[in-house]
Amino acid sequence: QSALTQPASVSGSPGQSITISCSGTSSDVGGYSYVSWFQQHPGKVPKLMIYDVSNRPSGVSNRFSGSKSGNTASLTISGLQAEDEAHYYCSSYTSSSTRLFGGGTKVTVL
Amino acid sequence: QVQLVESGGGLVKPGGSLRLSCGASAFTFSDYYMSWIRQAPGKGLEWVSYISSSTSYTNYADSVKGRFTISRDNAKNSLYLQMNSLRAEDTAVYYCAREGSYATFDYWGQGTLVTVSS
Numbered sequence: 562q563s564a565l566t567q568p569a570s571v572s573g574s575p576g577q578s579i580t581i582s583c584s585g586t587s588s589d590v591g592g593y594s595y596v597s598w599f600q601q602h603p604g605k606v607p608k609l610m611i612y613d614v615s616n617r618p619s620g621v622s623n624r625f626s627g628s629k630s631g632n633t634a635s636l637t638i639s640g641l642q643a644e645d646e647a648h649y650y651c652s653s654y655t656s657s658s659t660r661l662f663g664g665g666t667k668v669t670v671l
Numbered sequence: 672q673v674q675l676v677e678s679g680g681g682l683v684k685p686g687g688s689l690r691l692s693c694g695a696s697a698f699t700f701s702d703y704y705m706s707w708i709r710q711a712p713g714k715g716l717e718w719v720s721y722i723s724s725s726t727s728y729t730n731y732a733d734s735v736k737g738r739f740t741i742s743r744d745n746a747k748n749s750l751y752l753q754m755n756s757l758r759a760e761d762t763a764v765y766y767c768a769r770e771g772s773y774a775t776f777d778y779w780g781q782g783t784l785v786t787v788s789s
Contacts, residue, residue: 564715597775599776606780607766607776609777612772613772613775650716652718659718659721659730660721662708662717662718663715664715
């Protein structure tokens with residue numbers, strides 16, 4: 562049960578777009594449309610941003626979008642804002658009926 | 672609004688046991704899978720265990736298999752995690768979370784801190 566692979570950090574200037582990757586295998590990310598993304602500000606509870614690869618829960622800004630290609634899922638934040646500075650985690654269902662998180666990506670707004 | 676409230680955390684010695692509880696409200700608890708997720712201090716999220724809506728199915732991360740047991744009481748709208756043979760590396764904030772679909776943790780509790788130390 563190795564964690565999904567995310568870059569440790571991604572940065573961008575206000576207004577830019579950034580993309581965070583989440584790499585797995587055909588037994589998790591690549592095998593199912595059950596990939597979610599979470600935002601966590603320091604000291605706060607994680608918040609669901611994207612589910613089932615590309616769906617946004619009600620109330621989440623349309624600046625956040627998700628996609629998947631093969632064994633890699635991606636979260637794109639467009640029109641980067643200061644409030645987007647946080648840690649982001651992906652999660653996936655697996656063929657063993659477990660769930661896996663990525664190691665997390667720190668997004669810095671320059 | 673949906674609310675999840677964990678309790679039962681605290682300081683325990685290595686090898687000890689602890690039982691976490693999670694009370695749910697404002698949704699039909701028996702309709703949803705539930706999971707426990709933990710976060711060690713300064714570290715990332717780690718999925719621990721899930722239980723199906725009817726309690727028929729459970730599963731665990733390898734790191735806790737054989738030591739932790741998840742259960743639920745749908746009549747009491749409550750989720751539990753029995754943790755035995757605790758180790759220092761089990762020190763973390765433990766969250767209960769509702770699963771809207773597989774790996775979609777759409778609501779989280781505030782978490783309860785478990786510290787394993789002598």
